Amino acid sequence: xxxxxxxxxxxxxxxxxxxxxxxxxxxxxxxxxxxxxxxxxxxxxxxxxxxxxxxxxxxxxxxxxxxxxxxxxxxxxxxxxxxxxxxxxxxxxxxxxxxxxxxxxxxxxxxxxxxxxxxxxxxxxxxxxxxxxxxxxxxxxxxxxxxxxxxxxxxxxxxxxxxxxxxxxxxxxxxxxxxxxxxxxxxxxxxxxxxxxxxxxxxxxxxxxxxxxxxxxxxxxxxxxxxxxxxxxxxxxxxxxxxxxxxxxxxxxxxxxxxxxxxxxxxxxxxxxxxxxxxxxxxxxxxxxxxxxxxxxxxxxxxxxxxxxxxxxxxxxxxxxxxxxxxxxxxx
Amino acid sequence: xxxxxxxxxxxxxxxxxxxxxxxxxxxxxxxxxxxxxxxxxxxxxxxxxxxxxxxxxxxxxxxxxxxxxxxxxxxxxxxxxxxxxxxxxxxxxxxxxxxxxxxxxxxxxxxxxxxxxxxxxxxxxxxxxxxxxxxxxxxxxxxxxxxxxxxxxxxxxxxxxxxxxxxxxxxxxxxxxxxxxxxxxxxxxxxxxxxxxxxxxxxxxxxxxxxxxxxxxxxxxxxxxxxxxxxxxxxxxxxxxxxxxxxxxxxxxxxxxxxxxxxxxxxxxxxxxxxxxxxxxxxxxxxxxxxxxxxxxxxxxxxxxxxxxxxxxxxxxxxxxxxxxxxxxxxxxxxxxxxxxxxxxxxxxxxxxxxxxx
Numbered sequence: 001x002x003x004x005x006x007x008x009x010x011x012x013x014x015x016x017x018x019x020x021x022x023x024x025x026x027x028x029x030x031x032x033x034x035x036x037x038x039x040x041x042x043x044x045x046x047x048x049x050x051x052x053x054x055x056x057x058x059x060x061x062x063x064x065x066x067x068x069x070x071x072x073x074x075x076x077x078x079x080x081x082x083x084x085x086x087x088x089x090x091x092x093x094x095x096x097x098x099x100x101x102x103x104x105x106x107x108x109x110x111x112x113x114x115x116x117x118x119x120x121x122x123x124x125x126x127x128x129x130x131x132x133x134x135x136x137x138x139x140x141x142x143x144x145x146x147x148x149x150x151x152x153x154x155x156x157x158x159x160x161x162x163x164x165x166x167x168x169x170x171x172x173x174x175x176x177x178x179x180x181x182x183x184x185x186x187x188x189x190x191x192x193x194x195x196x197x198x199x200x201x202x203x204x205x206x207x208x209x210x211x212x213x214x215x216x217x218x219x220x221x222x223x224x225x226x227x228x229x230x231x232x233x234x235x236x237x238x239x240x241x242x243x244x245x246x247x248x249x250x251x252x253x254x255x256x257x258x259x260x261x262x263x264x265x266x267x268x269x270x271x272x273x274x275x276x277x278x279x280x281x282x283x284x285x286x287x288x289x290x291x292x293x294x295x296x297x298x299x300x301x302x303x304x305x306x307x308x309x310x311x312x313x314x315x316x317x318x319x320x321x322x323x324x325x326x327x328x329x330x331x332x
Numbered sequence: 333x334x335x336x337x338x339x340x341x342x343x344x345x346x347x348x349x350x351x352x353x354x355x356x357x358x359x360x361x362x363x364x365x366x367x368x369x370x371x372x373x374x375x376x377x378x379x380x381x382x383x384x385x386x387x388x389x390x391x392x393x394x395x396x397x398x399x400x401x402x403x404x405x406x407x408x409x410x411x412x413x414x415x416x417x418x419x420x421x422x423x424x425x426x427x428x429x430x431x432x433x434x435x436x437x438x439x440x441x442x443x444x445x446x447x448x449x450x451x452x453x454x455x456x457x458x459x460x461x462x463x464x465x466x467x468x469x470x471x472x473x474x475x476x477x478x479x480x481x482x483x484x485x486x487x488x489x490x491x492x493x494x495x496x497x498x499x500x501x502x503x504x505x506x507x508x509x510x511x512x513x514x515x516x517x518x519x520x521x522x523x524x525x526x527x528x529x530x531x532x533x534x535x536x537x538x539x540x541x542x543x544x545x546x547x548x549x550x551x552x553x554x555x556x557x558x559x560x561x562x563x564x565x566x567x568x569x570x571x572x573x574x575x576x577x578x579x580x581x582x583x584x585x586x587x588x589x590x591x592x593x594x595x596x597x598x599x600x601x602x603x604x605x606x607x608x609x610x611x612x613x614x615x616x617x618x619x620x621x622x623x624x625x626x627x628x629x630x631x632x633x634x635x636x637x638x639x640x641x642x643x644x645x646x647x648x649x650x651x652x653x654x655x656x657x658x659x660x661x662x663x664x665x666x667x668x669x670x671x672x673x674x675x676x677x678x679x680x681x682x683x684x685x686x687x688x689x690x
Binding site for chain 2: 025051054056057059061062063064065066067068069070071072073074075089092093096097101102103104105106107108109110111112141142144163164165166
């Protein structure tokens with residue numbers, strides 16, 4: 001099996017789903033003529049035409065709502081929001097409408113809708129173009145939220161999301177698009193709500209998602225070689241529903257946990273996972289759960305300040321060294 | 333039909349000419365149809381009065397917005413559409429639900445929060461829904477239904493189907509971003525949709541002139557190069573004809589358009605609103621122009637209805653409303669046990685393809 005980039009994995013999946021199901025169509029800003037701000041949809045307009053690949057004006061609330069309405073009649077729209085920052089004007093349609101319609105009307109009308117959008121900082125895009133807002137959506141019953149970290153998971157989870165009968169927020173990450181990984185087999189499907197142990201270990205567990213799950217895996221491999229630390233990495237992949245069983249099984253084995261996330265710490269994904277662990281695995285914990293997240297400020301533009309603000313491998317290694325069993329701690 | 337904005341037509345002040353209406357009735361209309369409009373308007377009137385009463389008896393909770401005074405607008409709107417057209421509304425929608433064929437019992441049961449309600453008691457007054465009748469929901473975030481309705485029209489166009497979407501809203505909505513975004517999308521994609529603005533002159537307590545830079549709402553459509561009409565919302569036939577024309581434009585030419593019906597709310601914004609912000613005189617005048625009494629008068633003048641007929645209709649409607657209340661009263665509440673055992677099934681649709689509106 002060859003290698004493939006995260007971008008190509010998404011592109012291939014969109015193409016395959018467009019071929020498979022006439023009800024699937026894409027819409028968003030600059031996805032057609034411009035071929036996508038991040039080129040995920042490059043070439044699709046040419047191959048599928050303007051009916052299936054719909055360029056929209058810059059009206060996120062309008063076109064997210066329009067996609068939701070089309071889903072009410074049984075189409076399966078895949079919306080691209082250029083970056084997650086621009087999803088904010090669409091919150092009404094996502095939270096008050098897409099997430100509510102199935103339940104509020106007594107189960108009469110499913111919403112098979114996917115909203116793809118990249119989050120993440122580190123590109124010097126400053127405060128309004130670098131956010132990680134996934135926790136807003138993960139909080140809302142009626143939505144599903146997935147955040148793959150590898151090309152294979154991107155493909156497998158996107159395909160499952162398109163075939164799901166509920167609104168799915170599909171979180172990508174700007175810094176992952178060029179990352180390469182194993183190409184999955186044809187028609188690869190990853191179920192929503194299943195975490196994955198991406199590296200086995202015995203000393204502690206790092207729980208993460210999206211780009212930070214990739215960073216965590218690299219750090220764990222490095223520390224294993226350099227410091228003989230045995231770190232287990234759990235990529236939760238789905239933020240809602242969250243796979244409690246896999247996380248708990250890992251922490252019950254290692255007895256120590258770090259949640260590593262690019263978003264802000266307070267009320268974040270890490271807070272949810274830490275709370276779940278203390279509720280369901282309190283007696284198995286040998287140390288308090290650590291949260292490693294970004295500084296709680298609007299992200300500054302200047303490179304040194306941006307670097308200081310965002311979390312990354314350095315912060316994770318520090319946390320690992322503080323949390324690892326004493327006999328195993330590495331030198332700083 | 334030319335859809336240039338300069339083709340917009342205005343009935344000054346929303347007034348209509350009684351002579352013209354009488355002529356319509358006598359010359360062109362089917363008696364049974366006219367009587368069915370009368371029946372529906374009266375049914376909605378008595379239903380809403382009863383809903384207000386049931387609210388004060390605490391049978392109905394939450395918010396409750398009534399269509400009292402707007403019956404001609406409601407019935408005219410429904411009559412202008414075909415049975416397989418899709419309807420989206422705001423939260424003042426009891427009458428529209430009944431007008432589109434949901435039984436008064438299923439509506440009252442929904443207001444009572446019963447399992448037999450049209451949304452299984454999950455939605456309440458503001459969220460009536462019936463997939464089989466293509467009543468695609470009452471929505472309670474102002475403007476929320478517009479992008480959705482626009483998307484339903486997108487799906488119809490995508491499938492090259494023949495239906496039309498009609499999307500009702502109040503005049504206050506037309507100041508909102510969702511309104512402008514939706515009209516623009518409908519026009520650039522050439523979607524089969526009718527935007528229907530009920531201008532009852534007040535958005536809660538804010539007078540239309542104070543909230544909208546352009547208080548003749550139909551004029552706003554010209555920004556999107558859309559045809560639009562302003563009609564007297566007290567004239568059921570004028571509303572029906574305007575909606576029918578707009579629907580034909582949508583069906584045959586995929587041209588979106590806008591109809592403004594100038595109407596009047598007999599009571600406050602919701603059941604609990606004491607309505608202190610409107611002049612007494614204005615309210616008296618509004619109520620004096622009662623669309624049902626006016627329409628009954630026209631029918632009587634035309635010899636299509638007599639005192640006996642009025643009495644019989646009142647009795648029939650009273651019976652229907654009483655039956656709706658009895659049905660709602662006798663219906664069970666949703667089972668808390670079943671609810672607690674099936675939370676996931678309540679929130680999320682199953683994997684298997686579920687029934688769709690199309």
